[in-house]
Amino acid sequence: MSGLNKGVGRVEVTLKWDPAPAGAPAHDLDLVAGVFAAGDPHGAPVHLVHFGSRSPDGTITLHRDSRTGQGFGYDEAMTVELNRLDARYARVVVGVAIQQGGGRLTFGDIANTGIRVREGYTDLLTHDFADVPGARAATVVEFTRDGADDWSYRSISRGFDADPQTFGTLLGSTVS
Numbered sequence: 122m123s124g125l126n127k128g129v130g131r132v133e134v135t136l137k138w139d140p141a142p143a144g145a146p147a148h149d150l151d152l153v154a155g156v157f158a159a160g161d162p163h164g165a166p167v168h169l170v171h172f173g174s175r176s177p178d179g180t181i182t183l184h185r186d187s188r189t190g191q192g193f194g195y196d197e198a199m200t201v202e203l204n205r206l207d208a209r210y211a212r213v214v215v216g217v218a219i220q221q222g223g224g225r226l227t228f229g230d231i232a233n234t235g236i237r238v239r240e241g242y243t244d245l246l247t248h249d250f251a252d253v254p255g256a257r258a259a260t261v262v263e264f265t266r267d268g269a270d271d272w273s274y275r276s277i278s279r280g281f282d283a284d285p286q287t288f289g290t291l292l293g294s295t296v297s
Contacts, residue, residue: 128271129264130204132240134215135195139232146223147189148231151285152199153218153258154181155292159211159266162293167210169289170199171218180205181213188220195237203264203272214277214293216260217250218285228280229254238262238274246276256280258288 134152141148155166156176170181180202187196201213217236219226228234228250238246238261246262253259258281264274281291 129240129274131202132238134199135237136197137195138190138234140190149188149220151218152197154213154215156210157212157293159209162212166293211266213264214260215262216292218258218288221284227255227257236261252278253280258283
């Protein structure tokens with residue numbers, strides 16, 4: 122990117138879903154972000170950000186976590202400050218994993234799922250997981266460094282038949 126185009130700087134990723142029906146185990150979906158090194162952008166993540174954690178440098182923070190999907194609008198929120206990420210990082214992948222504690226759940230089992238990636242007041246991407254109904258986890262968006270300071274994004278809807286722990290190891294891969 123050149124000239125007056127700044128690329129993507131600071132984004133908010135938000136996730137929503139409807140609660141489980143009465144009497145059923147709670148539906149617990151989690152935002153997950155993987156940060157990848159410039160020297161190995163498709164290898165293992167340098168670090169993962171998910172519930173109960175943040176990036177060591179504070180550039181990626183999950184600041185709202187829901188275990189039930191109850192509430193109005195978006196239930197989970199993560200801030201990704203790409204403009205502050207160290208130059209040794211070249212790629213960030215964000216996805217969603219469904220906790221499997223109440224039995225096998227897929228996106229097709231959960232009503233009104235949705236994710237939104239937004240910079241300021243501009244929606245960069247929205248997704249409803251309808252294209253991955255049999256998946257237990259899915260990637261949604263990939264941010265890549267273009268040159269020294271500019272970041273771009275693209276949708277990467279890819280479903281995985283994986284539990285949250287395994288998804289963390291697959292997040293940046295090109296296979297599902």
